[in-house]
Amino acid sequence: DTGVSQDPRHKITKRGQNVTFRCDPISEHNRLYWYRQTLGQGPEFLTYFQNEAQLEKSRLLSDRFSAERPKGSFSTLEIQRTEQGDSAMYLCASSTEGGPSGNTIYFGEGSWLTVV
């Protein structure tokens, strides 16, 4: 039973470079979420998909951030022209579509980004 997988787990990049993170959700899950977490804070919502459709983007997600989920399977989160303030852990999560009992949202292990 595989969980949510994220790659890479750690990335150190120079300011101004582009980075891309990949997330593979649990196979039967049609919803996929991206969150960002900095030290001492709770996860902050960035965006989410239902199948291949991106349903909502947070105002936190500047134009430098883009997320895709082609074919409703894996997802990528790209950050262009990275800034030091982008340093954080990027968490991917997935779930099935909500129902009367609610549905559990499962998180991946996260991708740590350090911008130097």
Added chain:
Amino acid sequence: QQPVQSPQAVILREGEDAVINCSSSKALYSVHWYRQKHGEAPVFLMILLKGGEQKGHEKISASFNEKKQQSSLYLTASQLSYSGTYFCGTDLQGAQKLVFGQGTRLTINP
């Protein structure tokens, strides 16, 4: 609107009980509780839907007061493995888009 968790931190001895609260200024559809250990992903504990239900699992249980827009997590006879930061995530509309509180850091000492 971010929910408010209290206390921000608590230190217990093994075997003691703890209560962590989560309050929202808006009506809630559901509350999700997670525990996160340093450097790891949040791990799901339980979900509570509007209706004032209480759920339990081993020595960890939670309640949801819809009228007060609050949820509480109860840790009974705490074990060393309970240490970590606890987050509540609130869902306002049933869209399962969670907004997380700032966390409650729980330290259990032998």
